[in-house]
Amino acid sequence: MRESHTEGATAPPFATAITMGDPAGIGPEIICRAVAAMTEETRRQTLLVGDPAIFRRAAAMIEAPLALIPWSPGDVLPDQGVAVAAVEVPAGSEIPDGRISAAAGDMAFRCVERAVQLVQARHAGVIVTAPLNKAALHAAGHDYDGHTGMLASLTGALSSFMLLASETLSTLHVSTHVSLRDAIDRVTPERIIATVEAGHAHLKALGLAQPRIAVAGLNPHCGEGGIFGDEDERCIAPAVEALREAGFDVQGPISADTVFYRASRGEFDLVVAQYHDQGHIPVKLIAFDTTVNVSLGLPIQRTSVDHGTAFDIAWQGRADATNLGSALAYAQRLVAGGMV
Structure with missing residues (x-):
């Protein structure tokens, strides 16, 4: 067993803390598949957050001989196997497979809450989240728009931004889980500037000396001079101009029917999308897995898979862990880059 050194350490003992997600979905299965594929060294740097019994059931289902070792702060670190910070299903609660339930939603929330506490205490570096179900989350009384809003609340952040990152195309969103009508109201110079600044800082930390950022227009053809709406001229253009004056390599507004193609061809490192589907659709079309x-x-x-709980195939041994593997690889990149 290894000694756990957390106070004054240069790096947390666990590189990643993987939350179980909604236990009625595919989260436990894809986590066990991903962990089973790890090297022993990577496994020792990985902490699972969830119910050990559920993880054991998932491991048995896929016939993965995983040694799951209970761990709490202050414990020595396991030399072999994978450590589990236990967040258990309350006695008497039932979580039906592949179905929405308040019990599952509460478990998903408590796993994220525990992971935040562990990362804040420097026991782990990056949170990697398996998918949760928003309806189950709300049924349990946790009224968040998803992981992003939940994490902002748990950490006291004033705002947060969703980045979808892939090798071909990456998008950052001015707004995400709101109605399209509300999303239009969020297209403000202040929000656009904050979004670009967050994306620029992230890419700089990853090693890009001068990130090239494009800002997508909101209306068809960026409004055609106000014929199809004035938000592009009134809100987006002034934000881009202010950013350029501040030294950012940013262009926009650029019509959304061309900007993602141009970025996928290497012209930009990042596209700032104005709302959820504008940014999600092109990235998922190009690099869904x-x-x-x-x-x-x-x-x-925090990194995460970019898919849902897949209740239709949950607990059938059919889930693919490719996307979780990508989320774990990105988390390792953040650790290696000194961003934790």
Whole structure:
């Protein structure tokens, strides 16, 4: 067993803390698949956060001989196997497979809450989240728009931004889980500037000396001089001009029907999308299995899969862990870059 050194350490003992997600979904299965594929050294640097019994069931289902070792702060670190910070299903609670339930939603929340506490205490470096179900989350009384809003609340962040990162195309969003009508109201110079600044800082930390950022327009053809709406001229253009005057390599507004193509061809490192589907659709079309969801603007680092709980195939041994592998690889990149 290894001694756990957390106070005054240069790096947390665990590089990543993987939350279980909604236990009725595919989260436990893809986590066990990903961990089983790790080297022993990487496994020792990985902490699972969730119910050990559920992880054991998932490991048995996929016939993965994983040694799951209970761990709490202050314990020695396991030399072999994978450590589990236990967040257990309350006695008497039932979580039906592949179905929405308040019990599952509460478990998903408590796992994220525990992971935040562990990262804030420097026991782990980056949170990697398996998918949760928003309806289950709300049924449990946790009224968040998803992981991003939840993490902002748990960490006291004033705002956060959703980055979808892939090798071909990356997008950062001015707004995400709000109605399209509300998303239009969020297209303000202040919000656009904050979004670009967050993306620029993240890319700089990853090693890009001068990130090239494009800002997508909101209206068709950026409004055609106000014929199809004035938000592009009234809100987006002034924000871009202010950013350029501040030294950012940013262009926009650029019509959304061309900007993602141009970025995918290498012209830009990042596209700032004005709302959820504007940014999600092109990235998922190009790199559905490998896109990573990254939260920016938080005092902690978090990556995630970019898919849902897949209740239709949950607990059938059919889930693919490729996307979780990409999220874990991005988390390791953040650790290696000294961002934790």
